[in-house]
Amino acid sequence: MPSTWTPTSWRAFPVVQQPDWPDEGDLERALKQIASYPPLVFAGEARSLQNALAQVSAGNAFLLQAGDCAESFDDFSANNIREKLRVILQMAVVLTYSLGVPTVKVGRIAGQFAKPRSSATEKIGDLEIPSFRGHIVNDPTPTPAARIPDPDRLVQAYHQSASTLNLVRAFTKGGFADLSRVHAWTQEFVGSSPEGQRYEQLATEIDRALRFMRACGVDTENTSSLHEVDVYTSHEALLLGYEEALTRQDSLTGGWYDCSAHMLWIGERTRQLDGAHIEFLRGVGNPVGCKIGAATDVDYVLELCQALNPARVPGRLTLISRMGADKVEDALRPLLRAVTDAGHPVVWACDPMHANTFTSTSGHKTRHFDDILREISGFVNAHRAEGTWPGGIHVELTGDNVTECLGGADDLQVADLVDRYHTVCDPRLNARQGLDLAFAVAELIRSSGFA
Ligand code: TRP
Ligand code: MN
Numbered sequence: 001m002p003s004t005w006t007p008t009s010w011r012a013f014p015v016v017q018q019p020d021w022p023d024e025g026d027l028e029r030a031l032k033q034i035a036s037y038p039p040l041v042f043a044g045e046a047r048s049l050q051n052a053l054a055q056v057s058a059g060n061a062f063l064l065q066a067g068d069c070a071e072s073f074d075d076f077s078a079n080n081i082r083e084k085l086r087v088i089l090q091m092a093v094v095l096t097y098s099l100g101v102p103t104v105k106v107g108r109i110a111g112q113f114a115k116p117r118s119s120a121t122e123k124i125g126d127l128e129i130p131s132f133r134g135h136i137v138n139d140p141t142p143t144p145a146a147r148i149p150d151p152d153r154l155v156q157a158y159h160q161s162a163s164t165l166n167l168v169r170a171f172t173k174g175g176f177a178d179l180s181r182v183h184a185w186t187q188e189f190v191g192s193s194p195e196g197q198r199y200e201q202l203a204t205e206i207d208r209a210l211r212f213m214r215a216c217g218v219d220t221e222n223t224s225s226l227h228e229v230d231v232y233t234s235h236e237a238l239l240l241g242y243e244e245a246l247t248r249q250d251s252l253t254g255g256w257y258d259c260s261a262h263m264l265w266i267g268e269r270t271r272q273l274d275g276a277h278i279e280f281l282r283g284v285g286n287p288v289g290c291k292i293g294a295a296t297d298v299d300y301v302l303e304l305c306q307a308l309n310p311a312r313v314p315g316r317l318t319l320i321s322r323m324g325a326d327k328v329e330d331a332l333r334p335l336l337r338a339v340t341d342a343g344h345p346v347v348w349a350c351d352p353m354h355a356n357t358f359t360s361t362s363g364h365k366t367r368h369f370d371d372i373l374r375e376i377s378g379f380v381n382a383h384r385a386e387g388t389w390p391g392g393i394h395v396e397l398t399g400d401n402v403t404e405c406l407g408g409a410d411d412l413q414v415a416d417l418v419d420r421y422h423t424v425c426d427p428r429l430n431a432r433q434g435l436d437l438a439f440a441v442a443e444l445i446r447s448s449g450f451a
Contacts, residue, residue, distance in 0.1 A: 002307075005283030007247040007256060010240050015276035017116040017238060017269055019137045019149035020130065027241065030151035034158050034245040039259030040110070040165055041233065043250035043285065049232045049262045050287040052104045054315030056347045056391045061101050062445075063318070063349055063392025064092055065234060065263075066434070067108030069426035070115050073135040073153075076160055081167050082176070083399025084109065086185045087431040088231065089177055090199060091438035093185075097202055098442030099451040105231045108396070110164040111261045112235035113137075113157045114242075115425055116269045132424075136239065140424055154242050161233075161260070168231055177229040182206050187399070187431055195409050195436045234289075237264035240280050247284060255285040265289030265320065268354075273303055282308055287315055289394075291351065294323035294331040298338040305344040314345040320394050321348070324355035325374035329382045336386040349392040350379035357426065360406070364417040366427045369407030373440055384448045393441060397429040398422075408433035 003009070021027040055061040066088050084107070092103040113136035121128045122142075130147040132140040136157040139146035171177065182203040190196040214220050237243050237258065246260035258264055264284070268291045270277040281288045288308055292301065301319070309317040319339070323331045328350075339346055352375035353367055360366045376393060383390040403419045404427035406412050421427075429437060445451055 007244050010276040010280035013276040013279045019133050021149050027151045030154045031241050031245045033155055039248050040161055041259050041262050043257040046257055046262045046286040050315040053287050053347050057314045057345045059389035061104055062095055062099055063104045065106040065394040066397050069396045070134050070424050071112050072424045081164055085171050087399045087434045090185050090435055094438040095442055106234050107231055110233040111161040114238040116267050172229045172231045178227045190432050193432055232262040234261050234263035236267050258284040258286050263287045267291050268293050278307055289318040289320050291320045291322050294327040298334055301335050302342055318347040318349055320351045322351035322354040325371045328375050328378035332382040333386055336388045347391040349394045350376050351394040352376045353396050360414045362414050362417050364421055367405045369433055376441055377444055380444050380448050396426055397434040399431050402430045404428050409436045
């Protein structure tokens with residue numbers, strides 16, 4: 001029987017991947033300040049997302065979780081947020097139209113700042129300095145001073161998340177996401193490309209469908225679902241002090257919610273069953289996710305489901321596999337079978353990015369579009385074989401025209417990486433590659449007989 005949960009009960013458990021804050025007093029002050037600020041999201045919204053995810057777990061909807069590997073304090077502008085949203089909307093419209101089921105849209109946005117690291121320090125020449133842990137902790141400049149964790153950054157991350165979320169809400173409810181603007185979401189650098197043309201064709205079909213509905217007497221003007229979307233926020237719940245400071249009791253239900261984002265996930269490096277991260281997330285009412293790698297075994301997954309979703313609430317738990325293109329099919333199948341047999345209603349999502357990362361001959365951390373697609377293909381095959389629903393994808397992308405991942409419709413080469421390699425962490429798909437991926441995923445799922 002687990003002991004009583006409180007927002008601070010995680011503090012009695014072993015905790016990994018926390019920064020070495022130089023001064024406990026400064027940290028306390030920053031966290032206290034955040035705890036006094038308004039919540040970023042509301043419990044009712046987190047419940048709406050959970051209901052939408054319940055539809056995914058039942059095979060009636062698809063999850064698109066997408067955004068930056070790590071948000072940046074430097075890349076913080078209306079442009080940046082709008083472009084990211086634009087590619088997410090384009091991908092969502094492609095998926096929704098092609099699959100014929102709703103797409104649940106969740107951004108890695110408005111709080112995705114903290115990064116786990118495989119090593120606490122890195123070598124720069126002869127110097128050993130603390131690793132970069134995301135802008136919420138320290139500065140990426142490779143000097144000892146820049147890498148000292150600074151608690152003021154926690155406060156800055158809160159404020160940036162609040163402004164980002166404000167703009168996301170404005171764009172999604174204020175006309176930008178209107179289905180009648182489906183043509184207008186095309187960026188210039190995408191429009192002329194093959195995937196851009198394909199998108200234009202689909203947009204024209206949607207226009208015709210809307211006109212057809214109007215002709216049939218449907219009042220499209222006054223149907224708000226055609227003019228607005230819900231884009232939910234999510235990030236890795238890594239810095240537990242920060243998450244605790246934004247955890248609030250819902251006045252309606254009395255339950256506790258982590259109001260830093262609608263959905264939180266636990267990373268591959270912090271998912272110890274007896275660790276602080278699972279202890280913390282088991283007690284909040286938000287929908288939660290957990291990344292699972294190729295070495296994950298059946299016993300572990302069943303205990304994980306039991307720990308995070310003992311009441312077996314559909315939509316509460318999303319398992320995000322990140323196994324690698326070569327391994328996913330064989331590694332995932334026994335997990336699908338065991339979780340289904342145990343009667344746990346999870347959402348299965350595919351992160352095709354993180355286990356397909358390598359360093360190119362140019363020295364850039366990169367990923368190849370073909371490997372990303374191959375992992376999704378293996379994921380879909382595993383689901384087809386086990387009779388389960390390949391519920392969604394979890395990808396790292398940006399709306400900008402970066403050159404960070406290889407391949408895709410314009411077949412980026414190693415020599416191109418140096419052009420516009422801007423990420424503060426992992427390589428992201430650019431807008432064209434994102435759109436390309438959406439078409440390819442829809443085709444994979446349909447050709448597997450799912451939709
Ligand atoms: N509200 C619906 C949805 O979210 C339809 C919709 C409106 C939509 N604008 C959109 C879908 C933009 C995808 C992208 O599914
Ligand atoms: Mn990443």
